[in-house]
Amino acid sequence: xxxxxxxxxxxxxxxxIREKLAxxxxxxxxxxxxxxxxxxxxxxxxxxxTCNRVEVYVYSNKENEDSIINKVKIFLSDxxxxxxxxxxxxxxxxxxxxxxxxxxxxxxxxxxxxxGEPQITGQVKDSYEIALSERTTSxxxxxxxxxxxxxxxxxxxxxxxxxxxxxxxxxxxxxxxKVFDELSKKSVLLVGAGEMAELALKHLIGxxxxxxYVTNRTYERAKELAKDFNGVALPFDNLxxxxxxxxxxxxxxxxxxxxxxxxxxxxxxxLRKYKPLFFIDISVPRNIDPSINDFDNVxxxxxxxxxDVVDNNLLERKKEADKALKIVEEETEKFMQWLNSxxxxxxxxxxxxxxxxxxxxxxxxFKARFKELSPEVLNSVDYLTQSIIxxxxxxxxxxxxxxxxxxxxxxxxxxxxFGIDIEEE
Amino acid sequence: MGTVFFELSxxxxxAGFLLSVADIIRKKxxxxxxxxxxxxxxxxxxxxxxxxRYIKSGQAPVFSMHEANSFFAWSILLISLCINxxxxxxxxxxxxILSFAFMFVSAFFPRGIPYIKPExxxxxxxxxxxxxxxxxxxxxxxxxxxxxxxxxxxxxKAKKFGGLEKILPSLEILDKINYxxxxxxxxxxTFALVVGLIKYFILLxxxxxxxxxxxxxxxxxxxxxxxxxVKGDWRKKRAAYLTIFGFLxxxxxxxxxxxxxxxxxxxx
Numbered sequence: 001x002x003x004x005x006x007x008x009x010x011x012x013x014x015x016x017i018r019e020k021l022a023x024x025x026x027x028x029x030x031x032x033x034x035x036x037x038x039x040x041x042x043x044x045x046x047x048x049x050t051c052n053r054v055e056v057y058v059y060s061n062k063e064n065e066d067s068i069i070n071k072v073k074i075f076l077s078d079x080x081x082x083x084x085x086x087x088x089x090x091x092x093x094x095x096x097x098x099x100x101x102x103x104x105x106x107x108x109x110x111x112x113x114x115x116g117e118p119q120i121t122g123q124v125k126d127s128y129e130i131a132l133s134e135r136t137t138s139x140x141x142x143x144x145x146x147x148x149x150x151x152x153x154x155x156x157x158x159x160x161x162x163x164x165x166x167x168x169x170x171x172x173x174x175x176x177x178k179v180f181d182e183l184s185k186k187s188v189l190l191v192g193a194g195e196m197a198e199l200a201l202k203h204l205i206g207x208x209x210x211x212x213y214v215t216n217r218t219y220e221r222a223k224e225l226a227k228d229f230n231g232v233a234l235p236f237d238n239l240x241x242x243x244x245x246x247x248x249x250x251x252x253x254x255x256x257x258x259x260x261x262x263x264x265x266x267x268x269x270x271l272r273k274y275k276p277l278f279f280i281d282i283s284v285p286r287n288i289d290p291s292i293n294d295f296d297n298v299x300x301x302x303x304x305x306x307x308d309v310v311d312n313n314l315l316e317r318k319k320e321a322d323k324a325l326k327i328v329e330e331e332t333e334k335f336m337q338w339l340n341s342x343x344x345x346x347x348x349x350x351x352x353x354x355x356x357x358x359x360x361x362x363x364x365x366f367k368a369r370f371k372e373l374s375p376e377v378l379n380s381v382d383y384l385t386q387s388i389i390x391x392x393x394x395x396x397x398x399x400x401x402x403x404x405x406x407x408x409x410x411x412x413x414x415x416x417x418f419g420i421d422i423e424e425e
Numbered sequence: 426m427g428t429v430f431f432e433l434s435x436x437x438x439x440a441g442f443l444l445s446v447a448d449i450i451r452k453k454x455x456x457x458x459x460x461x462x463x464x465x466x467x468x469x470x471x472x473x474x475x476x477x478r479y480i481k482s483g484q485a486p487v488f489s490m491h492e493a494n495s496f497f498a499w500s501i502l503l504i505s506l507c508i509n510x511x512x513x514x515x516x517x518x519x520x521x522i523l524s525f526a527f528m529f530v531s532a533f534f535p536r537g538i539p540y541i542k543p544e545x546x547x548x549x550x551x552x553x554x555x556x557x558x559x560x561x562x563x564x565x566x567x568x569x570x571x572x573x574x575x576x577x578x579x580x581x582k583a584k585k586f587g588g589l590e591k592i593l594p595s596l597e598i599l600d601k602i603n604y605x606x607x608x609x610x611x612x613x614x615t616f617a618l619v620v621g622l623i624k625y626f627i628l629l630x631x632x633x634x635x636x637x638x639x640x641x642x643x644x645x646x647x648x649x650x651x652x653x654x655v656k657g658d659w660r661k662k663r664a665a666y667l668t669i670f671g672f673l674x675x676x677x678x679x680x681x682x683x684x685x686x687x688x689x690x691x692x693x
Contacts, residue, residue, distance in 0.1 A: 175581070178586075178590070178596065179581060179595055179596045179597065180595055180596075181594070181597040181598040273657055276596065276597070296663075299581055299582065301584065305584050312585075
């Protein structure tokens with residue numbers, strides 16, 4: 001029995017290679033799955049393709065793993081029309097326990113570029129569902145994929161791996177939430193423009209803010225942006241007056257000097273009755289005088305501060321990742337136990353032991369009931385029961401010992417039929 | 426026999442206290458529900474206990490050290506539960522910890538019904554005592570919220586979120602709750618004070634008791650806080666500092682002054 005993964009990711013392969021081996025669409029993957037499952041020796045398969053990784057999981061109940069690996073390589077080469085030697089060196093190949101551990105790590109987002117990012121789990125789930133609908137999975141990979149998703153869920157629930165934002169714009173929103181409560185009742189002013197500023201604004205809108213003002217040195221640009229965000233465009237000269245009205249200011253202009261100064265803050269804060277004011281300064285060079293952060297009820301974060309918050313959060317995530325790895329180890333162990341339970345010899349032994357146990361129990365009862373019987377008779381009964389068991393057990397034993405195509409399913413069924421426990425959640 | 430309710434609620438508070446501490450140390454919120462249920466049931470049993478005592482003795486259960494601490498714990502929990510309910514702010518943890526602390530203290534004092542001079546036994550004295558303790562409980566929680574506000578404000582300013590800040594609600598909500606507590610606490614405390622003073626003058630004339638002087642002084646500070654807060658255009662950080670100052674005066678009046686002087690208010 002072999003569970004193998006052949007793949008490459010952002011750590012092992014540059015983007016030029018990754019994009020060549022990536023499966024571009026769902027149809028693409030379906031087509032590939034159908035071709036793979038036709039190959040001799042491949043019993044089950046799942047393909048997983050994102051912008052950061054391409055992985056092919058296969059299960060084979062044949063012993064010759066190297067030939068399976070070769071077949072998959074040839075398949076990838078044919079399917080993507082690329083020479084094997086051009087991508088071979090970027091591949092990682094894991095077998096059995098390592099495969100299980102790898103998949104669990106990937107699904108729990110421990111192998112991601114940004115540790116703990118949540119999309120990956122959904123992507124694994126989608127890939128599995130595609131394979132499921134193409135019927136290229138069965139007992140082994142079904143169980144494996146379900147355990148992977150379960151492990152990811154455990155990691156998410158039992159560690160704080162995904163808790164703190166690790167992008168600058170999300171970090172900004174997180175900080176704003178430390179100051180303000182009902183964001184839907186707050187207003188935000190965008191001064192200037194810029195990709196990151198607009199992204200932060202988008203995230204803010206996502207939290208329910210809908211009072212949006214935009215100002216820019218060029219009024220036309222302000223009008224364009226206001227239209228994009230469903231806000232109000234206002235002339236740049238009104239900046240000071242605007243500051244008395246809004247709660248959050250995102251500043252990102254190309255100005256070489258401070259656009260918002262301490263003097264301005266000193267003037268406007270009494271006017272706004274010291275209501276808190278939160279500034280985010282994304283501009284380089286900075287557009288807001290850093291000393292305003294010392295003013296009561298005024299909070300200022302510039303791009304470096306936000307980056308620090310993000311770095312700290314990443315560090316936290318790495319710490320949490322250690323806890324997560326323990327969970328992965330545990331779950332890998334459980335899966336391997338389950339896999340081993342599908343070996344034929346231990347199953348045959350368990351079934352025989354169980355039968356023997358039942359026989360002994362019944363014999364005891366029989367002896368207790370008919371105390372007057374002679375030892376000869378009892379011996380005959382003993383012999384008789386033993387031979388009944390042997391006769392009944394003969395064909396299941398032979399069937400389990402024989403090598404057939406779906407042996408593990410047979411073993412699984414035998415366990416069910418004879419009530420031999422498999423650890424299941 | 427009512428004392429079994431006391432023991433039961435003390436036990437539940439203790440369980441709630443342990444879970445809350447666990448929550449705070451792990452900087453998580455996943456035990457909140459259990460804490461809420463423990464608090465709620467504990468509070469119910471505690472209420473039964475207080476009611477029992479009231480009916481049995483015919484006087485408000487606030488006159489001995491045991492009673493005062495226990496009623497204070499009850500008030501704090503009631504207020505925390507209300508905050509939990511109205512603001513959906515996850516701060517019950519802090520409430521139950523405080524509540525348990527006072528409940529624990531009260532368990533060490535004799536539980537007999539304290540003797541009150543017959544001429545002091547009246548509904549107005551009961552109202553005075555109950556409202557005074559309840560008002561002080563409101564101020565105490567305002568004090569806790571001021572501390573939490575300062576912790577959170579410092580973190581936001583310093584741009585470091587390592588500890589408690591992670592599980593604290595926003596500055597806005599901390600301040601809003603603080604304001605509400607003062608808003609309710611001040612009239613209640615004022616009423617208790619006025620009733621107490623009138624009753625005292627009627628009964629004993631103008632022989633001023635040190636606790637009364639202190640209370641009036643404390644009241645002046647809270648009047649200032651109340652005025653500034655209702656007026657509105659005030660820097661929230663200063664409000665927090667003043668609330669903390671007011672509370673220190675208050676708590677000295679509640680506990681400290683009895684140690685230094687032979688007050689007529691000394692609990693029995």
